[in-house]
Amino acid sequence: MYQDNFNKGELVCIVINQEHRIKYSQIDIQTAHDYLQQLNIFDNLSGEFPIQYASGSYWVSIDRFHVATQPYFIITLTSKYYKCNNCSKALIDIATGLYNRNYWEQLNTENCYQSEDQRLFLIFIDIDNLKKMNDNYGHLVGDQAIKIVGEAIKKSIDKEDLGIRYGGDEFIILILNKEKEVAGKTIEKIRKEIKSETLKKGVTVDISAGVAYGGYSRSLEEMLEAADKELYKEKGTKEIGKTKKGMALKGLKKLKNMCYNIFKTIFRREPL
Structure with a gap:
């Protein structure tokens, strides 16, 4: 299935809208559409996100985001032969659970x-x-x-x-x-x-x-x-x-020392 279109282990990103129209793809549009159909992606655009599953020789990860209240879906594909048991990690920051720099780059592109x-x-x-x-x-x-x-x-x-x-x-x-x-x-x-x-x-x-x-x-x-x-x-x-x-604190300390010295001079003894 189109295995010559990207290298093993290389992540490929496709963005589609609610009407299943491709808005962005790292590979040519026709090949991307073929992937979407062959990997049953159109049948997996509901439920809780992110969604991950294996299909044929590929790992598939699907996540959803909104632009002006309209849903978009970002799909990442990679070869199963790549050491990737959960490809959503490519877009999610492990420490915080927020999206990561890769996700930002996709949005920006x-x-x-x-x-x-x-x-x-x-x-x-x-x-x-x-x-x-x-x-x-x-x-x-x-x-x-x-x-x-x-x-x-x-x-x-x-x-x-x-x-x-x-x-x-x-x-x-x-x-x-x-x-x-x-x-x-x-x-x-x-x-x-x-x-x-x-x-x-x-x-x-x-x-x-x-x-x-x-x-x-x-x-x-x-x-x-x-x-x-x-x-x-x-x-x-x-x-x-x-x-x-810091300057104010230094000024207060200096003023305190001045008062202390005046007090000593007047009473000629240490204050109680």
């Missing part, structure tokens, strides 16, 4: 989020000082921080929104067809969830976030770049705040 009549927000989140956390307390604590943030994202977004672990300490959220204030409210929800969980576990985890608005004239990569700039503005503000706080 497909450009299916570029729609003239759709409101789209991209939130870019970064865990503050994760490297320092790893260095001071070990990677197990750092891994715990990543899981806490991933879980907070899952609890804070709606089912039609997408949560993606972009890599390392960075996360992406795509929010569809919502008012502008929803992005800010979502970030606040995430922060509250993180605070609640860190209080239970006795750790400190903070995040910085940036938001970008998109539509048909702006690609996902352009939105990510814009959100990244906003994120680092917030980080810069935090650093300024820390510096001012």
